[in-house]
Structures are given as C-alpha cells and as structure tokens.
Amino acid sequence: MIHLLALDLDGSIVDLIERESRDELECSVHTASYHYELVVKCQENRYDAVLIDLDHPRSGSLEEIDQLKALQPSIRCYVLTSLPQWEQALQAMKSGADDYLAKPVHPDKIRTILQTLNKRPVHRLTGDLKLEFNKSKRIIGRSTAIKKVYDLIQKLARVDTSVLIRGESGTGKELVAQALHYNSSRKQGPFVAVNCGAIPETLIESELFGYEKGTFTGADKKKLGKFQFANGGSIFLDEIGDVSPQMQVKLLRVLQEKKITPVGSNQEIPVDVRIISATNKPLEKMMQEGKFRSDLYYRLNVMPINLQPLRERLEDIEDLSVFMIEKFNRLHERHIRCLTPEAVQALQVYDWPGNIRELENVIEHAFIIEGTDEIHLDSLPPHIQQKAPELDEPHSEGEGETTRLQEELRTIEQLMTEANSLKYPELKEQFEKEFIKRALKAFNGRINQTAEQTQMTKVTLLRKLEKYNINPKEYQH
Numbered sequence: 001m002i003h004l005l006a007l008d009l010d011g012s013i014v015d016l017i018e019r020e021s022r023d024e025l026e027c028s029v030h031t032a033s034y035h036y037e038l039v040v041k042c043q044e045n046r047y048d049a050v051l052i053d054l055d056h057p058r059s060g061s062l063e064e065i066d067q068l069k070a071l072q073p074s075i076r077c078y079v080l081t082s083l084p085q086w087e088q089a090l091q092a093m094k095s096g097a098d099d100y101l102a103k104p105v106h107p108d109k110i111r112t113i114l115q116t117l118n119k120r121p122v123h124r125l126t127g128d129l130k131l132e133f134n135k136s137k138r139i140i141g142r143s144t145a146i147k148k149v150y151d152l153i154q155k156l157a158r159v160d161t162s163v164l165i166r167g168e169s170g171t172g173k174e175l176v177a178q179a180l181h182y183n184s185s186r187k188q189g190p191f192v193a194v195n196c197g198a199i200p201e202t203l204i205e206s207e208l209f210g211y212e213k214g215t216f217t218g219a220d221k222k223k224l225g226k227f228q229f230a231n232g233g234s235i236f237l238d239e240i241g242d243v244s245p246q247m248q249v250k251l252l253r254v255l256q257e258k259k260i261t262p263v264g265s266n267q268e269i270p271v272d273v274r275i276i277s278a279t280n281k282p283l284e285k286m287m288q289e290g291k292f293r294s295d296l297y298y299r300l301n302v303m304p305i306n307l308q309p310l311r312e313r314l315e316d317i318e319d320l321s322v323f324m325i326e327k328f329n330r331l332h333e334r335h336i337r338c339l340t341p342e343a344v345q346a347l348q349v350y351d352w353p354g355n356i357r358e359l360e361n362v363i364e365h366a367f368i369i370e371g372t373d374e375i376h377l378d379s380l381p382p383h384i385q386q387k388a389p390e391l392d393e394p395h396s397e398g399e400g401e402t403t404r405l406q407e408e409l410r411t412i413e414q415l416m417t418e419a420n421s422l423k424y425p426e427l428k429e430q431f432e433k434e435f436i437k438r439a440l441k442a443f444n445g446r447i448n449q450t451a452e453q454t455q456m457t458k459v460t461l462l463r464k465l466e467k468y469n470i471n472p473k474e475y476q477h
Contacts, residue, residue, distance in 0.1 A: 001026040001027070001028055002026065002027045002028065002048050002049075002114060002117050002118060003028050003030070003045070003046065003047045003048050004017065004027065004028065004029045004030065004047060004048065004049050004050070004051065005029075005030050005031075005032060005038065005041055005042070005047045005049070005050045005051070006029060006030070006031050006032070006050070006051040006052075006053075007031070007032050007033075007034070007037075007038055007050075007051070007052045007053055008031060008051070008053055012104075013051055013053065013080060013105060013110075014029050014031060016105060016107060016110050017029050017110055017114070019107070020107050020110045020111045020114060027114060030045075030047070038050060038052070038068065039067050039068065042067075042068050042072055042075070046072060047072065047075055048075070048076065048117045049075060049076040049077070049078060049113070049117055050068055050075060050076070050077055050078070051078045051079075051080060051101075052065075052077065052078070052079050052080065053079075053080045053081075054079055054080060054081045055080070055081065055082055055103070065077050065096045065097055066096055066193065067229070069096050069191075072190075076098045076099075076117065077096065077097045077098050078097065078098060078099050078100070078101060078113065079097045079099075079100045079101070080100070080101045080103055080105060081100060081101075081102065081103060082102075082103045099113075139172070139175050139176070139179055140316065140319050140320045140323050141313060141316035141319060141320070142315070142316065142319060143308075143313040143315050143316050143452065144452050145308040145312060145313045145448075145452070146308075146313060146316060149176060149305060149307065152303070152305050153176065153179045153180055153183065153305075154183070156180055156303055156305075157179075157180055157183040157184040158184075160184075160185075160186075160274055161302045161303060162255065162274070162275050162276070162277070162299060162300050162301075162302050162303075163177075163180060163276045163277070163300075163302070163303055163304070163305060164240075164277050164278070164279070164300045164301040164302075164303075164304045164305070165177060165276065165277070165278040165279075165304070165305045165307065166278070166279065166280070166304055166305070166306045166307065167278070167280060167306065167307030167308075167309070168280050168307075168309045168355055169280050169354070169355065169357070170310075170354050170355030170356055170357035170358060171307040171308070171309060171310070171355045171356060172307060172355075172356055173238065173278040173307060174193055174236060174238060174278070176305060176307065177191075177193070177234070177236040177276040177278065178191060178236075180234070180276055181233065181234040181236075181274075181276070184234070184274070186232065186233050186234055186274055188232075189230075189231075189232035189233025189234070190229060190230050190231075190232070190233040190234075191230070191233055191234050191236065192226050192229050192230040192233070192234070192235045192236065193235075193236040193238065194207070194208065194226050194235065194236065194237055194238065195238045195239055196237055196238060196239045196240055196242050196243050197238070197239030197242035198239075201244050201247070204243070204244075204247055205247060205250065205263055206223070206225070206262075206263045207225065207226060208225050208226050208227055208260075209225040209227060209250075209260045209261060209262050209263060210222070210223050210224045210225030210227075210228055210260075210262040210263070211223050211225075211262050211263035211264050211265075212262055212263070212264035212265045214264070215263050215264030216264075219264075225260065225262060227254065227260050227271050227273055228260070228269070228271065230271075230273045231271050231272055231273060232272055232273075233273065233274070234273065234274040234275075234276055235273050235274070235275055235276070236276045236277070236278070237251075237275065237276070237277040237278070238277075238278050238279075239278070239279060239280075239281075240277040240278065240279050240300065241279040241280075241281030241283055241286060241292065242281075245291070245292075245293065248292065248293045248296050249293070251275075251296060252293065252295060252296045252299060254271070254273075254275075255275060255296075255299045255300075256299075258270060258271060258272065258273075259271065275300070277300050283297055283301075284297075308448070309352070309355055310352040310355045310356055310358075310359065311351050311352050311446070312446065312448045312449060313449075314348045314443075314449060315449075315453070317344070317347050317348055317359065318339075318344055318347075318348075320356060320359055321339055321344070321347065321359070321363055322338070324359070324360055324363040324364075325337075325338065325339070325363065325375070328363060328364055328367045332367055334367060335373055336367065336370065336373055336374065336375060337373050337374060338374055338375070339366075339374065339375040340374050340375065340376050340377065342376070342377045343366075343375050343376060343377045343379070343380060346377055346380060346384050346385065347359070347362070347380075347384065349444070350383075350384055362380060362381055362384060363375075365379075365380070365381050366379040366380055429468075432464065432468075433468045433470070435454075436450075436454075436461070436464055436465070436468065436470060437470060437475070439453070439454050440470070440472050440475040441475045444475065444476050445472040445473055445474070445475035445476035446472075446476075447461065447462070447472060450472075
C-alpha cells in the first residue's frame with residue numbers, strides 16, 4: 001500500500017489522489033493541518049511521500065523539508081504552487097524537494113506520481129541503500145582523489161566511530177556525510193544536518209539540545225533538539241570550527257557520555273547518535289591559539305576524510321557537468337544534451353575557487369543563456385570565457401596527430417644532438433626531463449594533478465623536480 005501525507009489548502013489534492021488511485025494501488029492518504037503536524041506525524045508513522053501546498057497559510061518554511069528528510073530519508077517530497085510562486089517552488093527543489101506541481105494539478109501528473117511510488121523497490125526501507133544513494137545524492141567522479149574517498153566511506157560505514165571531514169567550501173562535505181550514514185547500519189535512522197556557523201551563539205545550545213516550555217520568553221511549548229531528532233541515526237555538524245569554546249565543552253560531554261541536557265531542564269536524556277563533523281578551518285592552528293579544544297579535536301578526528309578541491313580533480317569536471325545538465329533539464333524542462341568540447345576545455349582550465357558549488361552555478365547560468373541543445377562557450381559566464389584564449393587552436397584529428405608526431409620526432413632529434421651520443425642513461429634523463437616539463441605545462445604546474453595523470457607518485461615527481469631543477473610555478477598560467 002502507498003501511504004501519502006498531505007498539507008492541503010482546500011482538500012482538492014486529496015480528492016484528486018483518491019479519484020486517480022485505483023484499487024490495485026491501495027493508496028492511503030493522511031492529512032495535516034499545519035507544518036509542525038507534518039513533522040510530528042512523520043515521527044510517528046512512515047510515509048512514501050508528502051505533498052505540501054505552498055499556498056497554505058500554515059505551510060511554514062522550507063526547513064520542514066529538511067526535517068522530513070532527516071526523519072525519513074526515503075520519503076518523497078512534492079510541493080504544490082500557483083504560478084506566481086514558482087520561484088518559491090524552485091527554492092524548495094534546491095532545499096530537497098523531489099518535484100513541484102503547478103496548480104491546478106493535472107490528473108495525469110498525480111497518476112504518474114502514484115505509479116512511480118508503487119514501483120519503488122522494497123529496499124528503500126530495508127535493503128542496501130548504496131546504489132540508491134549514489135544515484136540520487138550526486139557523488140560524482142572517477143579521479144584517484146575521489147576514489148580514495150569512496151574507499152574510506154566504504155570502510156568507515158562498517159564502524160560507528162566519529163568522523164571529521166576536511167575540505168574547502170563547496171567540495172561536497174555534506175554529501176560525504178550522507179554517504180557514510182546511508183551505507184551504514186544506521187541507514188534506517190534519521191540523518192540530521194546542522195550548519196553550526198549559521199546559528200547564533202546564543203541559540204546553538206537550544207537548537208542542538210532543545211529546551212523546556214517556559215525556559216525563556218517565547219518558549220510557549222517544549223522543543224526537541226537536533227540530537228533528539230537524530231536519535232538512532234547520525235548528526236552532521238557542519239562548520240564545527242565556528243562553535244564557541246563553551247559549546248565545545250558540551251559537545252565533548254555528549255561524545256563521552258552519550259547524554260544531552262535540554263536548556264531549562266535538569267534531566268539528562270540518553271541519545272544514540274553518530275557524530276559526523278566537517279570544517280574548512282585549520283583546527284590544528286586554532287588549537288595552538290586556544291580557540292579549539294584539543295580533547296574535542298581528538299574525539300572528532302578519529303578518522304579524517306580529506307576532500308580535494310575541484311582544481312585538483314579537473315578530470316571530474318565533465319562527469320559533474322553531465323550530471324548537472326540532467327538535473328537542470330528536469331528542473332527547467334529543457335532538453336540540453338551536452339557541452340561542446342570548447343566549453344568543456346574552458347571549464348577545465350579554470351581554477352574553481354568555489355569548487356563544485358560554483359560549477360553548479362555556472363551550469364545553471366549556461367542553461368538560462370543557451371538557446372540550442374548544447375552548451376556553447378559563449379553561454380558560460382564571462383570570467384570562464386576569458387580562459388578560452390589560452391586553449392590551443394583546434395585541429396582536425398588527423399592534422400593534430402600528424403603535428404604531434406612531428407613535434408616528438410623533432411624533440412628526439414634535438415635531444416640526440418644535445419647528448420652527442422646514443423648512450424641510453426644520458427638520453428633517458430633528457431627524455432625524462434622533457435616529459436616532466438610537458439606534463440607540468442599540460443596541467444598548469446599543478447603537482448597533484450600532474451602526478452596523478454602521469455601515474456607517478458607525488459614523492460617521485462617531487463624528487464625528479466629537485467633532480468632536474470624544475471620550478472613548477474613557471475608552468476602555471
């Protein structure tokens with residue numbers, strides 16, 4: 001049986017669902033009167049999908065989507081909206097909603113949703129979620145760096161220890177945290193994400209641990225904290241480096257005692273939660289300056305996962321772009337097939353200070369500008385296009401291959417002339433030196449990427465650079 005939960009403004013969507021559901025679908029529809037009731041009902045019962053009418057005066061904020069997903073990771077969230085509020089619907093999609101329905105909703109749309117829910121595999125509740133997670137949660141890449149992350153996730157998913165994820169902003173730290181959760185024994189429990197840097201210091205304790213009714217002005221009812229929502233599952237503390245020293249002490253106690261104390265209460269509440277944290281700050285330096293507790297650091301940093309910035313894994317850009325094109329095709333109802341080779345090359349020579357998040361913004365920008373079924377260079381933002389003149393002029397395949405062979409023959413002749421002999425050791429060093437210079441030039445002087453693409457270890461490459469007195473900075477452009 002399909003179980004649906006709806007926050008319906010006038011009851012029309014419930015009537016439509018009941019009309020379109022056939023006997024063999026065995027559809028059961030439950031309703032809520034306000035947004036908080038959605039959360040309460042999802043705590044008490046399991047649903048296949050929830051439908052939220054954004055025109056409802058008690059629909060609340062888009063944060064409820066995160067709460068519902070945290071309580072029931074496999075639940076599908078659909079938002080309904082009238083035409084003037086499509087911008088809010090798009091924002092809901094970015095906040096985790098699976099789809100939005102324009103009002104009045106066409107019966108065919110409801111029928112499609114019901115058929116999709118009816119065909120969902122049973123493993124959404126009881127089986128291995130690894131394939132479902134990899135498909136829907138956007139961990140994309142084939143580089144050596146991301147393969148190492150996959151390997152660590154696989155190992156850490158088998159244990160229940162704390163994990164600290166390190167990486168620049170926009171590298172996908174929350175996605176890695178979700179992968180850890182959904183591939184672990186806690187996958188049936190909730191995954192609750194908290195951005196510690198976005199919560200004022202005066203509110204973070206009540207946000208994490210909850211509070212009792214009457215604790216302060218405006219506390220007209222008891223509130224559960226994020227740790228209680230995450231009970232039996234995992235809590236992701238993003239930007240852990242922004243937490244105050246006073247709050248660090250309380251988090252350390254949770255790690256040690258597995259208990260929390262709500263604000264305004266003297267009662268300790270046991271919690272069964274795995275803590276996954278993340279930061280882009282230098283915690284080691286902060287410890288030296290007395291800004292971060294060393295005992296908390298060692299508790300969190302049992303096994304770290306380090307995410308490389310996008311500029312160090314440029315070979316993943318095309319795969320990431322393809323995935324984002326598919327996503328925005330669904331979101332904007334377009335049929336763009338791919339990026340042109342020139343556009344891909346322009347993306348691969350850019351430094352990406354905003355990492356994957358910036359790449360996603362660039363692809364969405366191109367969707368707005370592009371009028372064909374391919375994303376061309378001139379549809380990319382100007383600061384990306386500026387890199388294009390640095391690319392080599394395009395050649396036909398045959399012409400390019402001939403030119404490359406001619407250059408290699410000239411290089412061999414030049415090296416043999418300079419060596420003035422055919423002695424293998426001397427020529428080998430000359431070839432090796434030239435090879436490293438060309439590789440550095442091809443990969444903009446980046447050590448990690450050059451080592452990875454040439455299948456050398458980083459230690460070997462550094463040793464060769466020192467041996468031949470090669471400065472990689474000279475090949476950066």
